[in-house]
Amino acid sequence: MTTDVSKPATTQRPTMRQRIRNSDVWWSFTHSKSAMVAAVILAVLVLAAVFAPLIAPQNPYDAAQLDMWKAELPPIWEQGSEWPYLLGTDTQGRDMLSTILYGTRISVVIGLASVALSLVIGLTAGLCAGFFGGYIDNILMRLGDITLSIPTILIAILVSTVVRQLLPSELREIGASAVLVLAIASSSWVQYARTVRAQTIVERSKEYVQAARLLKVPSRRILAYHILPNTLTPVLVAATLNFGMAILTEATLSFLGIGMPPGQPSLGTLIRIGNQFLFSGSWWIVLFPVIQLCLLVVVVNVLGDWLRDVLNPKLR
Template sequence: MPQTTKAPRPPLIQRLRNNDMWWSFTHSKAAMAAAFILALLILTAIFAPIITVQNPYDGAQLDMWKAELPPIWQEGGEWPYLLGTDTQGRDMLSAILYGTRISIIIGVASVALSLLIGMSTGLLAGYFGGFVDNLLMRIGDITLSIPTILVAILVATVVRQMLPAELREIGAAAVLVLAISLSAWVQYARTVRAQVIVERRKEYVQAAHLIKVPALRIMAWHILPNTLTPVLVAATLNFGMAILTEATLSFLGIGMPPGQPSLGSLIRIGNQFLFSGAWWIVVFPVAQLCLLVVAVNLLGDWLRDALNPKLR
C-alpha cells in the first residue's frame, strides 16, 4: 500500500492570519487604534530612561531656575522641555513617562495577584462545594459589600502603618499592589467558581476521578484551562480599573510618594496649581491617564466580543 505523507504544517504567521481572533482584530478599527495607542504608551514608558531629557527621581538633575516653564509652543517655553516643567523644575514629559511606567507595573502586578487569589478561591469553592464554598463566598460577599476604593484605602492605610517608617516610602508600590488586589479578587473567584461547577460534572472529570487522579491535578490541569476565557476578559478590563484605583489612592495621598511619582501623584501635585496659570502640570498627566485607561477598556471590550461565541 502506498504510504500517505502528512501535509506540512502551515507557518506560524499564516496560522495567525487564519485565526478567527486575528480576523476580528483586523476588522475592528477601535481595537487596532487602542492596541496601537497602548503599545506606544507601554514602549515609551519602558524606554523612558533613553528618550527623556532627565530622570525625575534624581534631584541632582532638577533645575529650580527652570520651574513652571510652559509648553514649548507657548511664549516662555524652552527646549527641550516639550510639555513644560513643574514647580520643582522637573520636565513634565519625563515625569509622565516615568509615572506611566510605575502605574502600568502596579496595574499588571495587581491584576496578577488578584487573579492568583481569585482563581484559587474559585477553584476550591467550585470543586469542593459545601462548607468550603459557603465560607469562601461569604468572605467574598463581605468584601463586595464595601466599596472597592474603601477596601483599598483601608488595606493601604493599615499595611502602611504596620511598616517601619523607613520602609513606608520604599514599599509604597507593594502596599498599593496588595491593597488593589484584595479589593478586586472576588470577581475572578465568582467567575471561576461558576465555570468549575459546570465542568466538574462533565465526563472527563468523572473519568479522572475513576482513575484516582489527585484533586489538585484535576483542578489545575483539567478544569482550570476551561475557565480561562471569561477570566482573561475580566483581567483585561480590570487592568484599567487597577490603574484608576492606583491613581485615586495616589491622588488622595496614600499611594506613591512625590519622590516616586505615578500618574496619580502627578495629578495630585498639579491639581494645586490648576487655577494659578500652570495648567499643564495637571492637564498632561490627566490626558495620559485617560488615554491609557480608554485604550485598555477598548481592547477589553473587543476581546469580550471576540471570545463570545454568540457574536461569531
C-alpha cells in the same frame, strides 16, 4: 530489480504564527478599526514608558538633574518656554514629559501586578469553591460577599493604610508600590472567583472529570490541567477590563495622598501635585498627566470591550 516504495505523505502541522493568523480572533482584530487603533496607541504608550530612560530628556528621580530655576516653565509653544522642556516643567523643575513617561511606567506596572495577584487569588478561590463545595465554598463565597458589600476604593484605602502602619517608617516609601498592589488586589479578586466558581461547577460534572476521578488522578492535577483551561476565557476578558480599573484605582489612591510618594510619582501623584497649582496659571502641570491617564484607560477599555465581543459565543 529495484522497487520504488513511495513514502506516505505527511501533513505538516501549522506553526503558531499560522494558527494565530487563521484564528477568528485575528480576523476580528484586523477587521476592527477601533481595536487596531487602540492596540497601536497602547503599544506606543507602554513602549514609551518602558524605554523612558532612553527617551526622556531628564531623569525626574535624580535630584542632581533638577534645576529649581527652571520651575514652572510653560510648554514649548508658550512664551517663556525653554528647550528641551516640550511640555514645560513642574514646581520642582522636573520636565513634564519625563515625569509623565516615568509615571506611566509606575502606573502600568502597578496595574499589571495587581491584576496578576488578584487573578491568582481569584482563580484559586474559585476553583476550590466550585470543585470541593461544602463549607469551603460557603467560607470563600461569604468572604467574597463581605468584600463586595464594601466599596472598592474604601477597601483599598483600608488595606493601604493598615499595611503602611505595620511597616517600619524607613520601608514605607520603598514598599509603596507593593502596598498599592496588595490594596488593589484585595478588592478585585471576587469577580474572578465568582466567574471561575460558576465555570468549575459546570465542568466538574462532566464525564472527563468523572473519569479522571475514577482513575485516582489527584485533585490538584484535575484542577490545573483539566478544569482551569476551560475557565480562562471569561477570566481573560475580565482581567483586561480590570487592568484599566486598577490603573484608575492606583491614581485615585495616589491622588488622595496614600499612594506613590512625590519622589516616585505615578500619574495619580502628578495629578495631585498639579491640582494644587491649577488656578495659579500653571495649567500644564495637571492637564498633561490627566490626558495621559484618560488615554491609557480608554484604549485598555476599548480593547477589553472588543475582546469580550469576540470571545462571547452568543455573538458568533
